[in-house]
Amino acid sequence: MIERPDYFYEWTELDLPGTGKRLMKPDTPEDIRQKLIEDEKMEFELTARRCIINIDIEETAK
Numbered sequence: 001m002i003e004r005p006d007y008f009y010e011w012t013e014l015d016l017p018g019t020g021k022r023l024m025k026p027d028t029p030e031d032i033r034q035k036l037i038e039d040e041k042m043e044f045e046l047t048a049r050r051c052i053i054n055i056d057i058e059e060t061a062k
Helices: 006-010 030-047
Strands: 012-014 022-024
């Protein structure tokens, strides 16, 4: 199981209970948004699974 930082739970919410899929909140600050994208990229490389479904992991950090 991957340990999640506090900002993950603060700035995401469950899409549908029981699925484990999450959505990044629309008011997420840019610095946190970039961290979530990088975290999602790293997790996808390790597990080939997506968790946050409304972000583009191909997006490059600004």
